[in-house]
Amino acid sequence: MKKQFDFKPDRFYNSNHLWSKQEDDGRITIGMDELGLDSLGEMAYLSLPAVGSPVEMGKVMGSMEAAKMTGELFAPISGIVVEKNDAVLQNPLLVNEDPFDKGWLIKIEPANWADESAAMVSGDALPDWMKSEIERFETQGIAG
Amino acid sequence: MNTWRYIENNDVTASAGLAADEVLANRAGTGISQPTLRLYTYQPCALVGRFQTIENELNLDYCVKNKIPVNRRPTGGGAIIMGENQLGVALAIPGKSDETYASVRERMAQFSQGIISGLATLGINVEFRRKNDLEVNGKKIAGLGLHKTATGGLLFHASLLVDLDVAYMLNVLQTPFEKISDKEISSVAERTTTIQRENLNPITLNKVRRTVLNGYKTAFGVNMELSDFSHEEMDEIRQLEKDKYMDSGWIFQSTDVTDAVGKSIIKTDGGLLDIHIVLAGRMIKSAYIGGDFFTSEHAIADLEQSLRWHSSQDKSLTETLTQVYERWSGDLANLPMESLIKGLMSAIQKAEIMARKHSSDPYGCFVTPGSAHA
Numbered sequence: 205m206k207k208q209f210d211f212k213p214d215r216f217y218n219s220n221h222l223w224s225k226q227e228d229d230g231r232i233t234i235g236m237d238e239l240g241l242d243s244l245g246e247m248a249y250l251s252l253p254a255v256g257s258p259v260e261m262g263k264v265m266g267s268m269e270a271a272k273m274t275g276e277l278f279a280p281i282s283g284i285v286v287e288k289n290d291a292v293l294q295n296p297l298l299v300n301e302d303p304f305d306k307g308w309l310i311k312i313e314p315a316n317w318a319d320e321s322a323a324m325v326s327g328d329a330l331p332d333w334m335k336s337e338i339e340r341f342e343t344q345g346i347a348g
Numbered sequence: 349m350n351t352w353r354y355i356e357n358n359d360v361t362a363s364a365g366l367a368a369d370e371v372l373a374n375r376a377g378t379g380i381s382q383p384t385l386r387l388y389t390y391q392p393c394a395l396v397g398r399f400q401t402i403e404n405e406l407n408l409d410y411c412v413k414n415k416i417p418v419n420r421r422p423t424g425g426g427a428i429i430m431g432e433n434q435l436g437v438a439l440a441i442p443g444k445s446d447e448t449y450a451s452v453r454e455r456m457a458q459f460s461q462g463i464i465s466g467l468a469t470l471g472i473n474v475e476f477r478r479k480n481d482l483e484v485n486g487k488k489i490a491g492l493g494l495h496k497t498a499t500g501g502l503l504f505h506a507s508l509l510v511d512l513d514v515a516y517m518l519n520v521l522q523t524p525f526e527k528i529s530d531k532e533i534s535s536v537a538e539r540t541t542t543i544q545r546e547n548l549n550p551i552t553l554n555k556v557r558r559t560v561l562n563g564y565k566t567a568f569g570v571n572m573e574l575s576d577f578s579h580e581e582m583d584e585i586r587q588l589e590k591d592k593y594m595d596s597g598w599i600f601q602s603t604d605v606t607d608a609v610g611k612s613i614i615k616t617d618g619g620l621l622d623i624h625i626v627l628a629g630r631m632i633k634s635a636y637i638g639g640d641f642f643t644s645e646h647a648i649a650d651l652e653q654s655l656r657w658h659s660s661q662d663k664s665l666t667e668t669l670t671q672v673y674e675r676w677s678g679d680l681a682n683l684p685m686e687s688l689i690k691g692l693m694s695a696i697q698k699a700e701i702m703a704r705k706h707s708s709d710p711y712g713c714f715v716t717p718g719s720a721h722a
Contacts, residue, residue, distance in 0.1 A: 245479075248424065248631060248657040249399040251604055264498060267398075269424040271479045271657070272456060274398045275496035293604050294629030297659050 209238045211334050212304050216324035221337075222280045223304070224324065231286055232317065234279075235308040236299055239334075239341055245271030247296035252277075252288045252310055259285060259312065261320050266309075268296075277309075281320045287311040353381075354561065354572035357388035362419040365390050365436065367589035369503055370422055370495075371581055372440035377501025381581065383441040385462075385564055385572060387557045390430035393417045394520050397425040397493065400633075401607045402600055404626060410519050420599050423493025423505045425480050426634065426656075429520050433511035433542075435556055437463065439504040439564075443496055456480060456494050459504040463490060466563020472546045481653065482506070486646040487541035508560070509542040510553050524611070524624035524636040535638070538645035605629040610699025614691045616641065618682030623691040625655075627699035632658045635692070641683050647676035651688070660696045665689060 211217065215225040221240025225233045241247075249269040259265045259279035266277040288310045292298050299307035314320070325333045360368070365388065375381035394416055396405045402418060405427035411418050430436060439459055457476040464474045464482070474490075477483045482490035493505040514537045518528045525532045543556055565572055577585065592598050605628045612623045619641035626633040635655040637648050654672050658665065666689060673685050 246657070249603070249605075249628065251399070269397075269399050272454070273494040273496050273502075274422060274424045276498050278498075295659065296629075296631065
């Protein structure tokens with residue numbers, strides 16, 4: 205039986221399987237989606253950028269060790285880090301257990317949300333993208 | 349049939365060996381270099397995993413005194429010693445492709461098939477053990493790691509124990525032992541094995557290397573073309589070695605969550621139970637279970653392995669330990685699970701107290717330099 209992966213329709217996704225969600229105050233919360241996490245396995249360690257540091261879309265913003273591999277985390281948008289989730293640093297498994305809520309990674313004051321969010325997948329385009337990404341994952345093994 | 353490149357090296361330094369592997373994987377990710385298998389040995393050195401705290405894993409005084417270089421791998425897992433009797437295996441391949449290996453989710457298991465397949469021809473039955481070990485009859489014979497580079501390349505690492513000087517290893521690594529006597533050496537020797545021990549006749553490292561090479565050819569259905577680094581690769585290797593693997597910022601990097609050590613000794617019906625854990629936040633990074641109760645080293649090794657990178661929460665621990673006890677019900681009869689949980693929780697609480705102390709006194713008794721590396 206094929207595994208089911210949940211995607212929240214209220215956010216934007218990129219090909220590295222990070223989600224971005226604009227909060228009421230305009231800040232962007234960043235997290236990892238279920239498909240990306242399935243290819244990494246249980247998180248063992250996370251390194252996230254310091255509050256106040258700038259991040260740039262597509263550039264390394266942190267790194268992680270998961271059950272299946274180590275690797276870098278790439279910023280899905282540009283801006284300044286305004287908050288990082290200490291709870292996931294203390295307990296990285298929280299990212300696997302609750303990726304869309306308590307397992308968020310960082311919050312960013314965006315520099316160019318309008319343009320950069322347009323490069324991500326959201327809204328009506330999500331169901332088809334999800335389907336193709338799951339197929340890609342089934343054949344290539346690693347999301348992102 | 350596809351052709352992969354094959355590179356053999358001997359006696360490489362820790363910094364050059366690690367830089368070469370990362371360059372190969374980076375270039376495989378961008379498609380500039382072919383998929384490459386590298387089988388090599390290091391000059392004596394000690395390597396920690398990507399996020400380990402080096403001071404907690406290695407006996408740095410001993411390493412300095414004995415001129416043993418230390419370094420940090422890009423791959424995860426635990427601290428290891430490398431030298432002329434440990435075969436380094438590095439496989440650098442693109443992360444996305446139409447190759448047969450691409451459809452496998454458990455890539456660590458898949459990439460170790462070359463070792464498993466090769467050693468099977470010697471009559472050694474090796475099994476993959478999640479998350480990152482190869483075992484023979486429950487004893488560790490190789491440690492594994494996988495790293496995805498920024499270019500999307502994959503670097504698979506294995507350290508294969510052709511032979512092992514356990515006493516030397518225990519001097520290099522930080523251990524929970526008060527002293528290293530024959531008892532401790534024999535206990536660790538019981539939990540690990542080597543190709544020399546498993547093979548009926550003495551075997552050279554070169555013979556093991558050829559065996560592993562043939563194993564990869566068979567397991568992946570590829571030809572291997574003996575090659576060497578290109579001039580361009582050598583330039584990149586030297587640069588990366590200088591910028592990263594010779595940089596103390598990388599080697600001694602601090603982590604966001606400081607490790608904390610907790611110990612407990614409790615009296616059980618079967619004897620004294622001695623527990624030593626390393627905690628990072630709410631994750632158990634490693635656990636040592638000792639004491640004078642009678643049980644099999646295999647069962648203890650399984651318990652310790654199951655606790656590595658495990659949540660420190662009571663409920664979650666109980667679930668995991670229940671499964672291990674089901675596997676070893678007879679062997680663990682002298683170590684009641686309730687006692688083990690009690691001992692673990694006591695050690696965890698002590699580690700948590702130590703972690704809180706460190707976080708409120710960040711300029712404590714040791715220094716962890718910051719890092720410029722991600």
